[in-house]
Amino acid sequence: MKIFTIVLYFAILVGVTLSNRLMPNVFSHRLCSPCKFLFKEVKKVMPTVSKDTEQQFRNTVQKTCDRRLKTIPLLDEVCKQVTEDTIEEVFKDLDEAERLIDPDEICRKMHMCN
Numbered sequence: 434m435k436i437f438t439i440v441l442y443f444a445i446l447v448g449v450t451l452s453n454r455l456m457p458n459v460f461s462h463r464l465c466s467p468c469k470f471l472f473k474e475v476k477k478v479m480p481t482v483s484k485d486t487e488q489q490f491r492n493t494v495q496k497t498c499d500r501r502l503k504t505i506p507l508l509d510e511v512c513k514q515v516t517e518d519t520i521e522e523v524f525k526d527l528d529e530a531e532r533l534i535d536p537d538e539i540c541r542k543m544h545m546c547n
Contacts, residue, residue, distance in 0.1 A: 465546035467508040471497055471515070472536035480534060482527045490524055511545065519543060 474497045475490070482490055498512035515523075523539055540546040 462545075462547065464507055464511050464514070465540060467505050467511045468540035468543065468545040469536045470505055471501075471508060471511055472534060472539050474501065476534040476536060481532065482524065482534060487524055490527075491520055494520060514543065514545070 471494070475493050478493045478497075479486060479489060494515060498508070498515070502509055502512065523542065526542060527534060527539075537546065
């Protein structure tokens with residue numbers, strides 16, 4: 434019974450760790466390249482962001498995910514992790530300075546790159 438309980442707690446801990454999108458984990462590094470690809474494509478469409486472009490930013494990310502999903506390995510996982518909350522957080526960081534979209538910085542903040 435003790436072993437079952439330990440295994441159960443371990444499984445729960447692993448599940449929570451892997452399901453938390455903002456918590457870095459051992460598998461995050463494999464999403465670095467597809468994450469950078471996604472935001473480089475977004476940057477081609479809209480190189481800068483401002484308060485007036487939040488919806489355009491969301492739409493551009495979604496369209497890029499939809500258009501490139503089958504062509505880039507692991508992009509589907511990146512797109513799944515770019516949820517409404519994550520996009521909002523990324524946009525807030527970008528909007529504070531009304532600045533250029535930086536794929537390296539975005540992916541690092543999303544814990545997909547080191």
